[in-house]
Amino acid sequence: MKKVIFKMLKLVRLLIINYRKRKEKGESMLIPGVQSTFPHEKLKMFGCYFFALLKWAEKITGRNFNVDGIINLYEQAKRLKLISEDVFVHNPKELLNLFINSKLFTKVVDVLTPPKKDSVYIINLKKPGYNHFVLSVDGEVWDSLDPNRPAAKQYTVDSYRVIS
Numbered sequence: 743m744k745k746v747i748f749k750m751l752k753l754v755r756l757l758i759i760n761y762r763k764r765k766e767k768g769e770s771m772l773i774p775g776v777q778s779t780f781p782h783e784k785l786k787m788f789g790c791y792f793f794a795l796l797k798w799a800e801k802i803t804g805r806n807f808n809v810d811g812i813i814n815l816y817e818q819a820k821r822l823k824l825i826s827e828d829v830f831v832h833n834p835k836e837l838l839n840l841f842i843n844s845k846l847f848t849k850v851v852d853v854l855t856p857p858k859k860d861s862v863y864i865i866n867l868k869k870p871g872y873n874h875f876v877l878s879v880d881g882e883v884w885d886s887l888d889p890n891r892p893a894a895k896q897y898t899v900d901s902y903r904v905i906s
Contacts, residue, residue, distance in 0.1 A: 765824060772797045777886035778888055791875040792816070792837070793885070794875045795837055795838045798838060802846075816829070819840060824836050838905055847905050850905050861880070863904045864876070866901045869897045
């Protein structure tokens with residue numbers, strides 16, 4: 743148990759150091775594990791779907807999102823009622839459109855089988871009492887929490903959300 747705790751502390755320390763370096767350079771904050779160390783409490787606790795959509799927007803636009811920009815988008819999305827105070831995403835299509843500053847996306851479809859490998863979609867993961875959302879881009883999964891955390895193995899795929 744001590745080894746696991748030590749490993750986790752070491753990982754958090756590395757994430758914080760990486761986070762500070764990226765912030766100083768003005769680089770994107772959207773790295774795997776960003777949610778674990780993000781300085782906004784609600785986004786840190788409940789922001790997985792928000793971060794997955796934001797990472798998708800980053801892929802589309804090539805824009806690097808910094809901490810202040812991410813928090814501003816959170817506040818804007820709340821005002822527009824696209825998300826709740828606790829970051830529950832009410833309208834993923836419109837939230838993604840907000841992030842890319844366009845009306846490119848028009849619908850959301852939940853499917854039970856994985857879409858094509860060369861596509862982009864959200865994976866809805868579940869374990870008793872929890873949902874977690876990750877992004878799949880061309881078969882590569884991006885997780886706003888540390889994908890190597892022990893709890894990650896406890897989730898099962900509930901559905902795939904295709905936004906088009």
